[in-house]
Amino acid sequence: MAFLIGGANSAADTAYEVANSCRFNDDDSASMTTTGLGTPTSKRAATFSFWIKRGNLGINTAFFGGESDSNDYGQIGFDSSDNIQCYIEINGATELNLVTTAKYRDPSAWYHVALIIDGSQGTAANRAKLYVNGTQVTVFGTAEYMNQNTDLAFLETHLPANAFIGVRKQGGSLSRHFDGYIAEAVYLDGTSAAIGDLGEFDSDSPRIWKPKDVSGLTFGNNGFYLDFEDSGNLGDDESGNTLDFSETNIAATDQCTDTPTNNFATWNSVVYSDIGFSEGNTIAVGTSDWGATAATIALPNAGKWYYEIQVSSTSVYGIMGFMPYEEEMKTGTPDGNGDFIGYQTNDTFYNGGGYEENKFSHSSSANDIYMFAADVTDNTAVDFYIGVNGTWFGSGDPANGSNPAVNNFNCSTKTWAPGVWFYDLNALTNFGNPPFSISSGNADGDGYGNFEYAPPSGFFALNSKNVGEYGG
Numbered sequence: 001m002a003f004l005i006g007g008a009n010s011a012a013d014t015a016y017e018v019a020n021s022c023r024f025n026d027d028d029s030a031s032m033t034t035t036g037l038g039t040p041t042s043k044r045a046a047t048f049s050f051w052i053k054r055g056n057l058g059i060n061t062a063f064f065g066g067e068s069d070s071n072d073y074g075q076i077g078f079d080s081s082d083n084i085q086c087y088i089e090i091n092g093a094t095e096l097n098l099v100t101t102a103k104y105r106d107p108s109a110w111y112h113v114a115l116i117i118d119g120s121q122g123t124a125a126n127r128a129k130l131y132v133n134g135t136q137v138t139v140f141g142t143a144e145y146m147n148q149n150t151d152l153a154f155l156e157t158h159l160p161a162n163a164f165i166g167v168r169k170q171g172g173s174l175s176r177h178f179d180g181y182i183a184e185a186v187y188l189d190g191t192s193a194a195i196g197d198l199g200e201f202d203s204d205s206p207r208i209w210k211p212k213d214v215s216g217l218t219f220g221n222n223g224f225y226l227d228f229e230d231s232g233n234l235g236d237d238e239s240g241n242t243l244d245f246s247e248t249n250i251a252a253t254d255q256c257t258d259t260p261t262n263n264f265a266t267w268n269s270v271v272y273s274d275i276g277f278s279e280g281n282t283i284a285v286g287t288s289d290w291g292a293t294a295a296t297i298a299l300p301n302a303g304k305w306y307y308e309i310q311v312s313s314t315s316v317y318g319i320m321g322f323m324p325y326e327e328e329m330k331t332g333t334p335d336g337n338g339d340f341i342g343y344q345t346n347d348t349f350y351n352g353g354g355y356e357e358n359k360f361s362h363s364s365s366a367n368d369i370y371m372f373a374a375d376v377t378d379n380t381a382v383d384f385y386i387g388v389n390g391t392w393f394g395s396g397d398p399a400n401g402s403n404p405a406v407n408n409f410n411c412s413t414k415t416w417a418p419g420v421w422f423y424d425l426n427a428l429t430n431f432g433n434p435p436f437s438i439s440s441g442n443a444d445g446d447g448y449g450n451f452e453y454a455p456p457s458g459f460f461a462l463n464s465k466n467v468g469e470y471g472g
Contacts (some may be wrong), residue, residue: 001347005205013111016211016212016213016261017259017261017262018051018141018183018184018211018227018259018261019227019229019257019259020183020184020228020255020256020257020259021051021053021181021228021255021256021257021258021259022165022166022181022182022183022226022234022250022254022255022256023164023180023181023230023254023255023256023258023280023282023433023435024055024063024178024179024180024181024182024250024280025055025056025058025179025249025254025278025279025280026055026056026059026061026177026178026179026278026301027179027278027288028249028253029167029174029177029248029249030166030177030210030224030248030249030250031164031165031166031167031174031177031247031248031249031250031347032164032165032166032234032235032245032246032247032248032249033155033162033163033164033165033245033246033248034162034163034224034235034237034243034244034245034246034248035162036165037162037222037243038221038222039221040152040189040220040221040222041189041190041220041221041222041223042189042190042191042220042296043151043152043419044117044118044119044120044149044150044151044152045117045118045119045120045121045188045190045191045192046060046116046117046187046188046190046191046192047087047114047115047116047117047186047187047188047191047192047193048064048076048114048115048116048117048186048187048199049112049113049114049184049186049187049188049198050063050064050076050112050113050114050129050182050183050184050185050186050194050215051110051111051112051113051182051183051184051211051259051260051381052110052111052113052180052181052182052183053107053109053110053111053180053181053263053280054078054105054106054107054109054111054179054180054269055179055180055181055266055269055277055278055279055280055281056102056179056180056269056277056278056281057082057105057107057269058080058081058082059080059179060078060079060080060175061077061078061167061176061177061178061179062075062076062077062078062164062166062167062175062176062177062178063076063077063113063165063166063178063182064076064077064164064165064168064185064187065163065164065167065168065172065176066162066164066167067162067164067168068162068164069455071089071090071091071092071167072089072090072091072154073085073089073169074086074087074088074089074090074096075168075170075176076113076115077168077176077178078104079099080195080228081103082103082104082105083100083102083103083104084092084098084099084100084102084104084113084130084132084137084140084175085097085098085099085100086098086115086128086130086195088146089170089407090150090151090153091154091448094144095144095146095147095150096128096144096145097142097143097144098128098130098137098140098142098143098144099140099142099143100132100137100139100140100141100142101139101140101141102129102132102139104132105270106270106289107180107266107269107270107281107296108263108266108268108296108297110183110259110260110263110264111132111133112131112132112133112134112198112199112209112211112260113130113131113132114130114131114193114195114198114302115128115129115130115194116128116129116192116195117152117192117442118128118192119146119149119150119151119152120148120149121148122148122185122441124145124146124148125138125145127145127146127148128145128146131195132323133209134195134199134200134201134209136195137272142234144219145419153362156269163187163222163224163243164246165182165226165245165305166178166182179254179278179280180281180282180352181258181280182226182228182282183211183227183228183259183260184211184225184226184227184260185212185220185224185225185226185228186198186214186217186223186224186225186226186398187222187223187224187225188217188218188219188220188223189219189220189221189222189223189224190217190218190220190221190223191217191219191220191331193217197212197214197217197316198211198212198214199211199212200212203300204221210260210261211255211260211261212443214405215238218289219239219240219241221241222241222243223239223241223243224237224239224241224243224245225237225238225417226238226245226280227241227363228255231252231255232252232258234247234250234252234254234255235247238435245339247414252426253255253434253435253437253438256280257432257433257448257449257450258280258286258432258433258463259455262448262463262464262465263390263463263464264297264431264432264433264449264461264462264463264464265295265296265297265307265418265431265432265461265462265463266280266281266282266295266296266429266431267281267282267284267293267294267295267420267429268281268293268294268295268296269293271293271294272291272292272293273291273292273293273458274287274289274290274291274292274423275287275291275292275293275420276286277293278435279428279435280433280435281296282428282429282430282431282433282434282435283426283427283428283429283435284420284422284426284427284429285426286315286317286318286422286423286424286425286426286427287423288424289348289423290317290422290423291421291422291423292323292419292420292421292422293304293419293420294323294325294418294419295418295419295431295462297417297462297467298325298415298416298417299322299374299376299379299382299411299415299416299417299464300376300377300467300471300472301376301379301471302376302377302378302470302471302472303376303457303460303466303467303470303471303472304374304375304376304377304398304456304458304459304460305373305374305376305459305460305461305462306371306372306373306444306451306455306456306459306460306461307418307429307430307431307432307461307462308369308370308372308429308430308434308452308453309369309370309372309420309427309428309429310367310368310370310427310428310429310432310436310452311345311364311366311367311368311370311425311426311427311428311429312366312367312425312426312427312428313366313424313425313426314345314365314366315345315366315415315422315424315425316344316345316346317345317423317424317425318344318345318422318424318427319342319343319344319345319348319420319421319422320342320343320344320370320372320419320420320422320424320427321340321341321342321343321350321372321384321386321418321419322340322341322372322374322384322416322417322418322419323339323340323341323342323343323416323417323419323421323449324339324414324415324416324417325414325415325416325417325419326349326414326415332335333339339352340352340419340421341384341405341409341416342372342386343360343370343388345364345425346364347360347361347362347363347364349386349393349405350373351405351406352406352409359393360393360394362388362393364388368388368454369388369389369453370386370387370388371385371386371387371388371390371392371453372386372418373385373398373455373456373459375398375401375404375459376411376472378443379410379411380410380411381408381409381410382406382408382409382410382411382416383398383401383404383407383408383409384404384406384407384409385398385404385405385456386405388412390453393405397456398456398459399456399457399458401458418431419461430448430449430450430451430452431449431461431462432444432448432450432451432462432463433449433450433459434450434451434452438450438451438452439452440453442454442455443455444459444460444461444466445457445458445459446460446469448460448461448463448465448466448468449461449463
């Protein structure tokens with residue numbers, strides 16, 4: 001019981017650590033913009049490199065865009081079929097249009113997407129190369145290449161050129177807002193980099209592509225490098241060009257430690273029913289009918305694990321805790337009362353074999369923060385703890401292993417994971433990167449995550465580094 005989907009690049013240790021990403025919420029039309037780029041080093045050689053983790057799927061999105069006027073623009077993103085699309089239009093005509101046949105639908109994965117342009121090349125396919133996770137894409141559903149020595153006019157300065165992160169601009173209008181996480185956003189002006197300058201395959205797991213330090217690369221006049229490490233200025237350019245990006249609808253809470261070198265759990269936007277998602281799949285949004293979803297990381301075979309949920313209202317139609325992933329995959333909802341361990345906001349307790357009403361004498365309030373812990377010393381005898389606003393129900397004490405809400409539960413026959421089952425309620429979920437403001441701030445014992453309440457001693461956030469160390 002480890003990774004459910006096994007996101008690419010999600011579990012490998014690396015000598016170079018990416019500290020932060022930025023979370024983009026398409027519902028907020030979040031974006032970053034820098035304007036007035038100067039004279040480019042080259043209009044025929046460029047490298048675009050981004051690490052991304054997707055939130056909402058099946059929609060047209062752009063994680064990079066550039067525009068110099070309404071007839072000259074470019075974008076890199078996903079189409080509504082989850083294919084990667086790289087598109088450049090010059091003087092109103094298509095100059096580059098690459099659409100992959102492969103679909104990228106894994107919301108647990110960090111993907112590295114690099115577009116390397118060298119317009120001087122005699123062979124058309126060598127003028128624009130697309131790489132995903134270190135491997136060049138050679139099969140496309142659509143493949144239109146620029147003519148040799150074509151100027152990339154969307155980077156020219158006959159009007160102030162604009163670069164955009166998390167959105168595209170066409171005809172003066174912003175559209176296709178990205179939903180998810182972006183890390184290590186890089187543009188090299190005048191350099192057609194080798195893919196090995198941007199990342200490397202892990203020596204122990206040679207199929208895993210991992211980041212490299214790009215700070216020493218040649219960025220040219222208009223290049224930029226966003227590492228998202230300054231929470232007070234997430235658009236800070238670290239290339240040396242000081243091409244800082246202005247942020248729109250991006251807050252300090254959108255600085256995340258969910259990165260290509262330490263992948264955190266989120267909600268699964270592939271397998272779910274009657275649930276919406278926002279804020280990089282950290283908020284599960286209720287609808288008018290019962291629905292369920294589970295986390296992208298299940299409970300490992302060992303270890304002690306912690307997460308939090310803040311509820312949006314006093315609705316009694318919210319059940320939170322842990323559920324078998326198999327039931328979610330098969331039916332879209334837990335199969336009856338026996339397939340959930342958790343708490344309903346009308347003070348009903350689900351114990352994995354039934355339910356008990358008025359169990360803990362708690363009256364839910366909007367913005368309550370519920371705490372969930374699982375002690376998987378042996379996955380045939382798991383202890384579960386539930387609490388609210390800093391107090392564990394039933395005098396539970398996870399750190400000392402006493403008074404669990406559910407004792408010695410056998411999780412070996414199914415894959416149990418954090419889960420929610422509700423309607424008419426939003427679950428603002430903190431697996432370590434909260435979508436809501438934290439008043440205190442507490443990491444786990446290894447320094448990972450940012451929680452409202454301190455994880456019990458020995459309990460850890462569900463992320464790839466912790467799972468690799470403690471997950472058995």
